[in-house]
Amino acid sequence: NTNRPPIVAYGPLYPYLAQGLERRFTVHTVAADADLTALPTAVRNARALVSFGSVGASAAIMDALPRLELIALFSVGYDQVDIDHARQKRIRVTNTPDVLTDDVADLAVGLLYATIRNIAANDRMVRSGAWARGEKTALSGRVTGRRIGILGLGRIGHAIARRLEPVAGDILYHNRRAATDTAYRYVADPIDFARQSDAIIVATSGGPEAAKLIDATMLDALGPDGVIVNISRGSVIDEDALVVALAEGRIAGAGLDVFAAEPHVPQALLAMDQVVLQPHQGSATVHSRAAMADLVLANLHAHFAGEALVTPVV
Numbered sequence: 001n002t003n004r005p006p007i008v009a010y011g012p013l014y015p016y017l018a019q020g021l022e023r024r025f026t027v028h029t030v031a032a033d034a035d036l037t038a039l040p041t042a043v044r045n046a047r048a049l050v051s052f053g054s055v056g057a058s059a060a061i062m063d064a065l066p067r068l069e070l071i072a073l074f075s076v077g078y079d080q081v082d083i084d085h086a087r088q089k090r091i092r093v094t095n096t097p098d099v100l101t102d103d104v105a106d107l108a109v110g111l112l113y114a115t116i117r118n119i120a121a122n123d124r125m126v127r128s129g130a131w132a133r134g135e136k137t138a139l140s141g142r143v144t145g146r147r148i149g150i151l152g153l154g155r156i157g158h159a160i161a162r163r164l165e166p167v168a169g170d171i172l173y174h175n176r177r178a179a180t181d182t183a184y185r186y187v188a189d190p191i192d193f194a195r196q197s198d199a200i201i202v203a204t205s206g207g208p209e210a211a212k213l214i215d216a217t218m219l220d221a222l223g224p225d226g227v228i229v230n231i232s233r234g235s236v237i238d239e240d241a242l243v244v245a246l247a248e249g250r251i252a253g254a255g256l257d258v259f260a261a262e263p264h265v266p267q268a269l270l271a272m273d274q275v276v277l278q279p280h281q282g283s284a285t286v287h288s289r290a291a292m293a294d295l296v297l298a299n300l301h302a303h304f305a306g307e308a309l310v311t312p313v314v
């Protein structure tokens with residue numbers, strides 16, 4: 001049916017998005033771990049694929065869907081999409097930038113405060129009855145006046161910097177190249193950048209260029225009073241090195257919304273009070289998730305109407 005083009009929903013999708021897709025398309029749901037060599041013909045005829053951050057789209061799924069024209073992502077990050085392969089096959093790719101920026105930036109700032117001020121550990125202390133029994137709270141570090149290093153000053157990095165400007169002692173950033181659209185202080189060398197930061201907030205896009213950018217050397221440059229916050233991708237930090245640095249007190253703490261192999265979280269982190277752990281919820285507000293879904297639908301609509309894509313990556 002040409003009025004309801006066949007599409008694939010890859011993995012379970014956010015319900016509001018799934019409903020929006022059902023209204024306009026013939027939706028075939030394919031599990032993220034499905035055997036791609038055995039897809040039924042109806043599925044193989046799909047003209048669009050809707051996927052999200054942690055699943056993305058491999059070369060294999062693109063090859064398994066010979067009529068694929070568009071990959072519409074329910075995420076700003078496209079590190080799990082084989083972009084070169086999509087380009088070669090002339091498959092367009094869209095993502096959901098901007099609409100989630102404020103909520104992800106808010107979570108980054110929340111994690112910074114929670115980590116430095118021991119909010120999660122103190123919450124556990126109150127709940128356990130320790131406070132009522134007269135136990136004293138350990139004194140924490142402070143946020144005000146600290147030097148905030150943004151690793152990856154893009155849209156989300158900027159939003160974080162703007163939020164922290166009233167309280168930070170300094171705001172610096174590291175990108176591969178200096179940004180042209182900002183007055184924030186650029187530090188070209190990553191080790192210098194870490195040395196000059198009291199807190200590093202990771203806001204870079206993931207992917208191979210950024211893989212394990214934060215390694216043991218960077219963590220030691222950040223130092224024993226330093227904290228790290230990550231709302232981007234777990235792959236940007238060498239997670240084993242992070243666990244060791246935290247365990248040995250070579251950095252002070254970490255606030256993590258993302259991990260190398262989600263939903264797996266390294267066992268050692270679960271027992272550390274200097275670590276605040278979140279289940280990759282940066283964009284998970286009612287507001288952002290609805291706006292992301294609407295943007296996925298708008299990109300699909302534009303594609304099938306022969307109009308310019310709203311937020312193209314490829």
Ligand code: 8YV
Pocket residue numbers: 052053054074075076077078100280283
């Ligand atoms: C997730 C994200 O993709 O936008 C991104 O890049 O990481 C998140 O928004 C979202 O949880 C959907 O899976």
